[in-house]
Amino acid sequence: MPAMSKFLSYILFIGFVVGAGLIAGITNMPGDWYQSLQKPFFNPPSWLFGPVWTTLYVMIGVAGARIWQRSPKSAAMQLWFAQMAFNLMWSPAFFGLQNPELALAVIAGMLITIVAFMVKARPIDRISTLLFVPYLAWVAFASVLNLSIAWLN
Numbered sequence: 001m002p003a004m005s006k007f008l009s010y011i012l013f014i015g016f017v018v019g020a021g022l023i024a025g026i027t028n029m030p031g032d033w034y035q036s037l038q039k040p041f042f043n044p045p046s047w048l049f050g051p052v053w054t055t056l057y058v059m060i061g062v063a064g065a066r067i068w069q070r071s072p073k074s075a076a077m078q079l080w081f082a083q084m085a086f087n088l089m090w091s092p093a094f095f096g097l098q099n100p101e102l103a104l105a106v107i108a109g110m111l112i113t114i115v116a117f118m119v120k121a122r123p124i125d126r127i128s129t130l131l132f133v134p135y136l137a138w139v140a141f142a143s144v145l146n147l148s149i150a151w152l153n
Helices: 002-027 031-036 044-071 073-095 100-121 124-130 131-152
Strands: none
Touching: 002 044, 002 073, 031 044, 031 073, 044 073, 044 124, 073 100, 100 124, 100 131, 124 131
16 A cells, blocks of 8 residues: 555544544533432543543544555454444433433443454454554443443432
8 A cells, every 4th residue: 555545544544533533522512411420439530531532532543544454344344333333322322312321232332342343453453453452441441430320320
């Protein structure tokens, strides 16, 4: 793949992921409903979510571009798009519909597709797999947080 095409794929993937994540976040802000919920003691401060997700979105975009460049029709690429779909459904389910239980089902799907992507991506590009490790850790933590909020409310 020519250098310009590689560069363009990185820009497109990162732009898509960061842009879509930003739109999902802005259109589904936490608001008063979320503020009124009981939260567990380990709930992070709200200012942390923006920087963490932005960093993760860049890493997700880089991983997607790397797999696209090496094997665009692979199961890994299909799983990359599937995990993005789950990722973009979580905020509307949790904040938009104000439904922590539905969001728990969505985040479970996200976890499964993240792990499946990592398994399928490893033989294609180990770096893409490694780029998903922090994402997996954060989504696992977010799953426990989501479950705790559903349980407490």
